Amino acid sequence: MTTRRGFAVFAVILGLAVTGCAPTPLTAPTEAPPTAATPSPTPTPAPEWTIAFGGSCDNMLTDDQLASILGEDVMEHSTWLMQRDDHEGILVPSPPDAEGTAGGLSCTWLEDSSSEWGGERLTLLALPTQAVGPAMVSALAEEVCEPSYDTTVCRLGLIAGDTWLVASRGTYEGAESPTATLQAALAAAAENAPLFPAPVPEAKTDQWWPIVECRVLGDRMGLADVLGAGYWSGYWEGSRQREDDIFEHAGVRQFCQYGSGEGRSSEAFYIVSITSAPGGAWRWERTAAEGGDPMSVEGARAAARRTTDREGFVTDRVVATDGVNVVDVLVEGGAIAPDIAARAMSALAG
Secondary structure, three states, X not given: OHHHHHHHHHHHHHHHHHHHHOOOOOOOOOOOOOXXXXXXXXXXXXXXXXXXXXXXXXXXXXXXXXXXXXXXXXXXXXXHHHOOOOOOOOOOOOOOOHHHHHOXXXXXXXXXXXXXXXXXXXXXXXXXXXXXXXXXXXXXXXXXXXXXXXXXXXXXXXXXXXXXXXEEEEEXXXXXXXXXXXXXXXXXXXXXXXXXXXXXXXXXXXOXXXXXXXXXXXXXXXXXXXXXXXXXXXXXXXXXXHHHHHHHHHOOOEEEEEXXXXXOOOOOOXXXXXXXXXXXXXXXXXHHHHHOEEEOOOOOOEEEEEEEEEOOEEEEXXXXXXXXXXXXXXXXXXXXXXXXXXXXXXXXXX
């Protein structure tokens, strides 16, 4: 019995030894279960172009608010101007104008519309905050008063959600400070802003004209051939204003002015004002209606012209579009606006 027990133990030990020396059989790799393909993220649609306050000055400030701020005899500027007997040849576009391309709205009201000059003016500009440079916002966070032609303009800005508001009003020596009026206008507009969709700039395309420094643009246009080699670039009257910086930064409007210099081929003296509106063709129908009679301009898809002659002084104005952009040319002193417009369009299309 002892022998059998010993044998059995020996057999178990031998079996363990043999098993420990045997090679481990290879096993097939385990396949990972198939994983579902990760769906591509759905692209977020770009926000739609939206003009502040629904594109209406009536939404920016209501009649009651205007009466409270400016009095009862208030009228929007372009409406008042078109009622004047001498408005022929004067182009003041009804809002929104070029600022609308950036999602903005600029409205001006006259506080004494029954008077010859309309009385003092109040302007409110609204722009999407994304279209404005931070330095511009901070510069107008407090009231700033600066020269403008023969007066002084005071401006004050305010952020209201996604909208930057700027109120401006002219003043003169001895006049009452405009501060309270600016503050009241901003507060009222800020109260109304949330009632309308937040403004969004139009998406720029490669077809938009660039903003070109005025002297460079004049040289590209070959203005020396028209105005003389010594033509000037700057301002016949007045000076550059804050709005020029604001709109150029947004890429939606640029104003350049030139005048005849030495070496011109004729005795005529011209003052040429060129306002370009990159991406501004969306309002062409209104621009053309306000601009005069249809005509042809080289390089333009459509154009309109209005010429006036007051006792021998000629004012010639042409607005033209290539279907994407718009140029507004005003020539004082002669009927050469079509040539200037064609030169400007060629130079800007570059």
